[in-house]
Amino acid sequence: MTIDLPISSQSCQTLDDWLCYIEQSHPQHQIELGLDRVLQVARRADLQQLPGQVVLIAGTNGKGTTARCMEQLLLDSGRSVAVYSSPHLVHFRERLRINQQDVADEKWVEAFAFVEQLRESIDLTYFEFTTLAAFYLIKTLQPDLALVEVGLGGRLDATNIVTPDLSVLTTIDLDHQDWLGSDREAIGREKAGIFRANQVAVVAEQNVPASVFAVASEKNSQLLCAGRDYSWQQAEHSWQCVLGPEVLSELPLVQLPLQNCATALMALQQLQLLPAQEVVRRSLAQVQLAGRMQWLQHQPAILLDVAHNPQSIAYLAQQLATMKSRFRHIHAVCGMLQDKIKPDALAALQSLVEHWHLVSLPAPRGATAHQLQAVVPQGQQVSLYNDVLSGYRHAESVVSDDDLLLVFGSFVTVSAVLAYTSPPEAK
Template sequence: MSTLTSLTSQSCQTLDDWLCFIEQQHPQHKIELGLERVRQVAERAGLQQLPGRVVLIAGTNGKGTTARCMEQLLLAQGLTVAVYSSPHLLRFNERLRFNLQDATDADWIRALAFIEQLRQDIELTYFEFTTLAAFYLIKDFQPDIALIEVGLGGRLDATNIVEPELSILTTIDLDHQDWLGPDREAIGREKAGVFRANQVAVVAEQQLPASVVDVAACLGTQLLRAGQDYHWQAGQNSWSWHSASVALTELPLLSIPLQNAATALMALQQLGLLSEMPAQITQALAEVSLAGRMHWLQQKPAVLLDVAHNPQSIQYLAEQLKTLRIGHRRLIALCGMMTDKIKPGALDALLELIDHWVLVSLPRPRGAAAELLLSILPDNCSVSCFNDVQSGFEQTLQQLQQDDLLLVFGSFVTVSAVLGLSTALPEAK
């Protein structure tokens, strides 16, 4: 591969070349929200007009699993589905999939080269560039349904140039406050930017900020709200869901939040695509899983991965661990986080559950040092610090007992690194 300093669009040969070239033009960590640049380039080739029926999914947590639930249920009906999401865990290709298959290197290379020619002298951020490339491939694929996951916020995110038939708002919590605002009201207003005039939005957040309701009222957007327009209830061995017109029972329990699956069902009903065949729905839901979300690498000794990285997702993780840790002698947490996520109280929900903390430093500029994580833990915590994920993970593995549970969480970067190192796992005895 060419070196970073010598890369040009003409010298790019591989997908890695192209991603390095885009990165050197505009580093990923330099975020510039706004639609003017990306819309101007998109309009040159009609990339903002995606084929099929388009669903735009925003929210603090739950976007990926909501999209995956919808994807499984749509594929079970014989429909073709494109899903665009971010970030990825192991390979950039994961950001775009067609009928569960990641877009190939050749697809991405072709699309990125097209956008480089299309943009001419307009500067694009890394996310804008790759989002337009994804839209180019979606137009090429011509799916029946395109599920588009918002990258950051909603109103000014590059994905918001499309015109969705349906918008989804999963949850609203404190995250990305430097860009979206200081509180849930401000953040909710930004995320409600995916609503469209006189259309419908499915909303999973039950403690809805007034700002979201205000945006909907101004646009004439009809909100279908969790707890009002659709409901779900978990039992010991199954769960149920119902809206005003459909009731589903004996659904399989899932490893993802039921709130996300319930929202997917409501979205499909609104699209007129909720099959009322219980066996079909049950089978499709039973197959729902997403790498890095309550993801078991091994059982003995147990290793669990989850990308929880903000207060809401960490609180959910803590609730799940209260049950999952039963039968395990120790619960050890390997945690690496981004600097902007480390705030007083960020890890409080887990304090009573964790027997030992393994704190790891993540790469700069956004990654936090282990010592910064240490500063928000009480002095009485049992802690080990490491300079990187690999050393922390490998040394912790060597000390794991068969009845221990190792939790890896805190960032997509942390989970991605451990997935890449998973061959180091000891074989179950």
């Protein structure tokens, strides 16, 4: 009988070794918010002081697409850009990209070894450890700008040890209530914790909780709010963005929320890095992000989206409603985490999805297909599966060329399908 012994840092040779070591020390699902531990370690090597300009991005939804839009616009302006985000979809190295390239495994190995030595006897959570490693890499690689996505909340998230030149708050909705509070006011206060004294913060949320304004007042932060200080308007074949007195017109429509694109433009304007309009048009025309309204194929049509909370699922439903007439039937492969299953979690999709393929996600956080069945709108066809790939393979086998197969509900669900469908060289 083979006994798996705990791995030690001294035996770590590969990225997988390090991830196993960090996971066994503090599993990903064990969350401990707070800045004391991570800041104490960071200060030993000034990891909280990132090079160039720094943008800190918080919000319930839209962080990834806002950062992606900013990244593309900056790259097309000739600047070097680092983007730190989580979670990843297929490979851990996706969490940090420099100039749109994932940082190589060997660089992550170097960074983890550095943080392990730096922390000495201080215990770090999985996210704290990986965040410090990412900050080490950003300092080493010296990009012009670092776009840093908050992991959870804002005020007590490990990313909040940096001093941003600009803060961005995308949206505020009910999510992670066990950690952030039971209502939008409490959640808004936590997310507004990324604001800085006497600095600008761009806020994309169009129904801003009073708590966000209160935090801004306490910190003397200047808020630039969607609908008041900047706006966007969609036409049939294009859209325009109004940034104060500046108007960007005839912008190409994209598969990402225009709210996030407009927020990216506003953020760049505030950093005095907004490109010329022809560069903006060219950049937006090529912006896309894996797992966000991502077309895997078109016949039959397979669409992936990481929508996993009420706000993002409602947006997904809006997009599906505009394209429903193109398809005979819509099938959905759905797997969710237990804390996302609310009585009306899937209500927005009731009139759109005709056949639900419900899949169980791995413990400890994943919900079973039977748990998910309890929130599926009644009267619709339902099939249950023990795992994502079983559900996906069966759904793929029964859809017709004129049907749409939607895969959504969690990063875990989408990542499993992406890993399964990726070409061998990408795996």
